[in-house]
Amino acid sequence: MKKVTRKIMWVFALGQLGWSILSGIVVNWLVYFYQPVEELLEAGHQVYISQGTAVLGLFTLIGAISALGRIVDAVTDPLIASASDRSTHKLGRRIPFLRAAAVPFALVTVLIFVPPVARVGGWNNVWLTAMVFLFYLFMTLYCTPYTAMIPELGKTQEDKINISTYISITFILGTALAYGAPFIWDIFIGQGMERISAIQLTFVLLALLATILMLIPAFFISERDYIHSEPSKSKAFESLLKTFQNKHFRIFVVSDALYWIALTIFQTGLPFFVVRLLGLQESMITVLFLVMTLTSFLFYMPVNILAKRIGKKTLVMTAFFLFALAFSVTALGGLLPLPGVVHGFLIAILAAIPMAILGILPQAMVADIAQYDRLITHESREGMFFAARTFVFKLGQSIAMVLFTTMATIGQSTGLGYRLALVGAIMLSLLGAGVLLFYKEREILEGLDPLEKEA
Numbered sequence: 001m002k003k004v005t006r007k008i009m010w011v012f013a014l015g016q017l018g019w020s021i022l023s024g025i026v027v028n029w030l031v032y033f034y035q036p037v038e039e040l041l042e043a044g045h046q047v048y049i050s051q052g053t054a055v056l057g058l059f060t061l062i063g064a065i066s067a068l069g070r071i072v073d074a075v076t077d078p079l080i081a082s083a084s085d086r087s088t089h090k091l092g093r094r095i096p097f098l099r100a101a102a103v104p105f106a107l108v109t110v111l112i113f114v115p116p117v118a119r120v121g122g123w124n125n126v127w128l129t130a131m132v133f134l135f136y137l138f139m140t141l142y143c144t145p146y147t148a149m150i151p152e153l154g155k156t157q158e159d160k161i162n163i164s165t166y167i168s169i170t171f172i173l174g175t176a177l178a179y180g181a182p183f184i185w186d187i188f189i190g191q192g193m194e195r196i197s198a199i200q201l202t203f204v205l206l207a208l209l210a211t212i213l214m215l216i217p218a219f220f221i222s223e224r225d226y227i228h229s230e231p232s233k234s235k236a237f238e239s240l241l242k243t244f245q246n247k248h249f250r251i252f253v254v255s256d257a258l259y260w261i262a263l264t265i266f267q268t269g270l271p272f273f274v275v276r277l278l279g280l281q282e283s284m285i286t287v288l289f290l291v292m293t294l295t296s297f298l299f300y301m302p303v304n305i306l307a308k309r310i311g312k313k314t315l316v317m318t319a320f321f322l323f324a325l326a327f328s329v330t331a332l333g334g335l336l337p338l339p340g341v342v343h344g345f346l347i348a349i350l351a352a353i354p355m356a357i358l359g360i361l362p363q364a365m366v367a368d369i370a371q372y373d374r375l376i377t378h379e380s381r382e383g384m385f386f387a388a389r390t391f392v393f394k395l396g397q398s399i400a401m402v403l404f405t406t407m408a409t410i411g412q413s414t415g416l417g418y419r420l421a422l423v424g425a426i427m428l429s430l431l432g433a434g435v436l437l438f439y440k441e442r443e444i445l446e447g448l449d450p451l452e453k454e455a
Contacts, residue, residue: 002225004153009166011220012153015098017170018213019142021206022109024178026135027264031405032271033113033199034062034128046196049115049124063405065129070398073136074391077144081387082236084145085380092223093383094145094152101141102214106207108134113203136394142214144390148383151367152227157445158308160364165304168359172293177206179289182282230380239381243388249369251439253392256362258432259320260393262425263358264400266327266351269418272408273347277333277415278340288348295352296359303356312361312368313441319354320433324426326350331422334415362389365441372444 034049049061080097087093112131115124150167154160181202188198244250274285307315330347334340363386370385403421410417 004155004159004226006162008221008226009153009159009163012149012163012217013166013170014213015142015146015217016167017174018102018210018216019105019139019146020171020174021177021210021213022106023139024175025109025181025203025206026112026132027267028175028178028271029181029199029203030066030112030132031062031268031401035405035408046118049128061125062128063402065125065132066401066405067398068129069132069136070394070401072133073140074394074398076137076140077387077391077394078236078240078384080140080144081148081383082239084148085239085383092227094149094227095218095221095223097141097145098214098218101138102211102218105135105138105142105214106211108138109210110200110203110207113200140387140390144383144387146217147363147386147390149223149227150363150386151370151382154364154367157368157448160367161304161307161360164360164364164367165300167363168356169297169300172296172355172359174210176289176293177209180286181206182286186283239384240388240391242377242379243373243381243384246369246373248372248440248444249366249385249388251435252362252365252369253389255316255432255435255439256389257392257396258428258435259323259358259362261396261400261403262323262327262428262432264397265404265421265425266323266330268401268404269408269421272418273330273333273422274344277330277418278344279334280340280344284341284344288344291345292348292352292355295349296356299353299356300360303360307361307364311441311445312365313436313439315357316361316365317433317436319357320429320436322354323351323358324429326354327422327425327429331419331426333419368441368444368448372447375447 084093084097087096089096108131112128112135116127117123150163151160154163181199184205185195185198185202188201189195193201244253270289271282271285274280274288275282278284303315326347329343329350333343333347336343338346366385366389367382370382373385374380374382403424407417407421407424410420
């Protein structure tokens with residue numbers, strides 16, 4: 001097997017840059033597009049689907065669609081992971097999936113924002129539901145085999161942390177590009193284009209860029225040159241059950257799910273927090289996210305170094321507490337004696353450090369657990385470990401989408417619902433830190449010592 005170089009690690013990371021653009025478009029702008037606040041309607045936005053608590057009198061339609069999409073996606077995760085783990089394709093277990101999924105993944109992302117009827121109507125409801133389900137299906141087809149390559153390429157602690165650092169950098173860059181969409185569509189609007197058409201054209205351009213980036217590792221990494229693995233013989237749900245029998249994984253994944261619920265509430269709500277709670281212009285969403293991104297970059301190398309010295313667990317627990325602080329300051333938006341812009345920059349800076357830590361280390365922790373499990377069970381199921389993690393946090397994201405979109409309807413004129421959602425995020429972050437106390441990182445790393453020496 002060839003040694004994985006820094007160059008190959010960066011080629012691999014470009015795939016994450018691509019899919020994070022697509023993910024960022026849907027995570028950050030889906031609710032914003034289909035459940036617009038009054039300020040957006042005044043700016044020329046349109047309403048395409050039923051608003052308010054339209055589903056069983058409890059959930060907003062967009063919240064229900066998003067949550068159901070995540071649930072369907074979570075169910076397909078172990079099926080696709082198993083298919084990848086069991087694959088005997090001549091190009092490897094992962095690369096064929098990347099090649100097949102990239103183009104339809106990008107196409108469906110765009111189609112989500114192209115409702116067939118230019119008014120509120122049932123066809124739009126059906127269209128959005130179908131496109132959201134397809135989006136998550138193709139996302140899983142690409143991302144599950146992709147993330148399974150992390151422990152396969154990274155055979156040492158240093159390599160795993162480096163790969164996790166690189167893909168975290170490209171993930172946050174991709175998310176930043178998605179958050180930067182208003183800058184692009186404002187240019188088109190300034191040239192006389194209608195608001196909806198400008199948004200749609202922006203997403204087309206971003207999706208084209210994402211497609212190219214996702215195909216780079218698919219065609220420029222020869223999987224057989226760097227990875228030697230035996231196809232798993234376990235069937236999908238048998239493999240999933242074995243994965244959850246790992247006690248270390250169970251503790252990690254509960255903590256991780258709590259983090260993702262809290263983060264999804266924050267990410268989905270950020271445009272609303274900026275516009276409604278802080279009273280800032282739409283363009284400030286991008287400005288604040290760029291500040292958060294650039295500040296976060298300053299901590300990537302310290303996180304990389306500290307993780308190798310003091311361990312991942314300590315840093316991840318610290319990040320939970322820092323996120324709770326950032327959410328607390330966000331919940332006070334418009335209530336402190338601070339100008340909205342200053343308050344916004346404070347939120348961005350406070351969130352930057354935990355973004356760096358939690359952007360890098362959890363994937364490396366899953367890689368550790370997957371490798372440790374392989375040494376014990378003698379079965380190569382890396383794909384299923386990452387799929388199982390995804391399975392759980394997507395269920396958590398479904399809960400977050402329902403919670404946020406429902407709470408957002410409470411006291412819209414005062415922003416009370418947004419503040420309540422943030423209080424929930426604070427509590428979840430603190431609970432996640434408490435659960436992680438029981439994670440035995442030292443036992444795992446000591447078990448991996450023979451593999452480290454061999455590499």
